[in-house]
Amino acid sequence: AQTVTQSQPEMSVQEAETVTLSCTYDTSESDYYLFWYKQPPSRQMILVIRQEAYKQQNATENRFSVNFQKAAKSFSLKISDSQLGDAAMYFCAYRRKETSGSRLTFGEGTQLTVNP
Amino acid sequence: DAGITQSPRHKVTETGTPVTLRCHQTENHRYMYWYRQDPGHGLRLIHYSYGVKDTDKGEVSDGYSVSRSKTEDFLLTLESATSSQTSVYFCAISDGARPTGELFFGEGSRLTVL
Numbered sequence: 484a485q486t487v488t489q490s491q492p493e494m495s496v497q498e499a500e501t502v503t504l505s506c507t508y509d510t511s512e513s514d515y516y517l518f519w520y521k522q523p524p525s526r527q528m529i530l531v532i533r534q535e536a537y538k539q540q541n542a543t544e545n546r547f548s549v550n551f552q553k554a555a556k557s558f559s560l561k562i563s564d565s566q567l568g569d570a571a572m573y574f575c576a577y578r579r580k581e582t583s584g585s586r587l588t589f590g591e592g593t594q595l596t597v598n599p
Numbered sequence: 600d601a602g603i604t605q606s607p608r609h610k611v612t613e614t615g616t617p618v619t620l621r622c623h624q625t626e627n628h629r630y631m632y633w634y635r636q637d638p639g640h641g642l643r644l645i646h647y648s649y650g651v652k653d654t655d656k657g658e659v660s661d662g663y664s665v666s667r668s669k670t671e672d673f674l675l676t677l678e679s680a681t682s683s684q685t686s687v688y689f690c691a692i693s694d695g696a697r698p699t700g701e702l703f704f705g706e707g708s709r710l711t712v713l
Contacts, residue, residue, distance in 0.1 A: 492639075516700035528689065528704035535700070574641055578700055586632060586657065587691070587702050589641035 485510045487577050489590035496565045497598050503550075504560045504593045506575030512536075514580045517551065517558045518587070522572040531573070534558065536580070562595075570597040602626055603705040605690050611711045618677040620708050622690030624670075631673040632691040632702065633657075633665060642689060648673055680712045 487508045496502035508517070519531040534542045534551050541549050546566075550559045562569055575590040602625030612618055622631060630649055634642040634657075644657030646665040654665050662684060664676045677684055687709050691702040 487641075489641075518701060526687065526707045528691075530701050533699065533701060578702075580700065586644050586647055587642075589634075589643070591639055591641045 485512075485577050485579070485588045487575055487588050487590040489573075489575055489593050491593045492591070493594045493596070495596040495598060496562070498565055498567060500565055501561060501563045502565055502595065504562075504573055504575075504595070506558045506560070506590055508556050508558065508575070508577050508590075510556070510577065510579075512579055516578040516580055517549075518576040518578070519547070519549070519558075519560045520574045520576060520589075521569075522574065522592075523568075523570070528574075532560065565597050567597050567599060570595055603690060603692055603703060605688075605705040605708045607708060608706065609709050611713065612680055613713050614681055615679050618680050618710065618712075620675040620688055620690075620710070622673040622675070622705060624673075624690075624692050626692060626694070626703075627670060628692040628694045628703075629670075630693045631667065632693075633663075633673065633675045634689045634691060635659065635686040636689060636707070637686050645675065645688075677710075680710075682712050684710065685712045686710060 515536045517534045521529045532544045546563045572592045576587045579585040604623045606621045632647040633645040636642045643659045648654045648667045666674045687707045690705040693702045
């Protein structure tokens with residue numbers, strides 16, 4: 484079974500600084516999706532960024548980028564120029580690609596605090 | 600935003616009572632999921648559906664049942680609620696035809712079992 488691990492239960496960053504959230508996963512599959520979801524206090528689950536395993540290029544969405552290390556099974560999220568609105572719980576998630584209806588497997592989450 | 604509505608959004612009930620949570624979607628997506636969120640565990644899959652009347656268990660299915668009689672509705676039932684089922688429940692949907700892979704989530708239902 485696939486597992487996803489986020490080893491940092493809490494992180495903090497100063498406004499305008501950069502922070503990196505860590506995620507590792509375990510799978511025997513060769514092609515899959517990885518995601519970072521953001522959950523603000525509103526509880527809504529918001530997709531931040533997506534990576535397909537067969538793509539070597541790291542995904543980027545504005546201030547958010549990932550460092551995808553397939554061999555190491557590592558998928559970290561970098562937030563640049565942190566803003567107060569980035570404060571949230573962040574979840575790393577894995578999904579098999581072969582089966583279109585396959586489930587998402589989540590990590591435990593990292594609570595990010597942004598200090599003004 | 601994906602059209603997903605969960606009801607009720609908040610519920611307080613007593614141990615031993617039945618509870619049904621409803622997920623309604625307007626996207627005509629084939630796949631629907633129920634997750635629960637607990638501190639330190641992230642989101643864990645309870646049950647999922649891959650079509651009308653087609654459902655399967657997730658990793659924490661004990662004490663829960665589901666039904667899907669229409670594409671748009673996916674019901675989660677706790678036959679006899681226990682305090683360990685106090686949690687926030689999320690419904691999610693996905694369209695197997697999309698190449699992007701993500702799930703879209705409802706706003707969550709907070710259930711408290713006293």
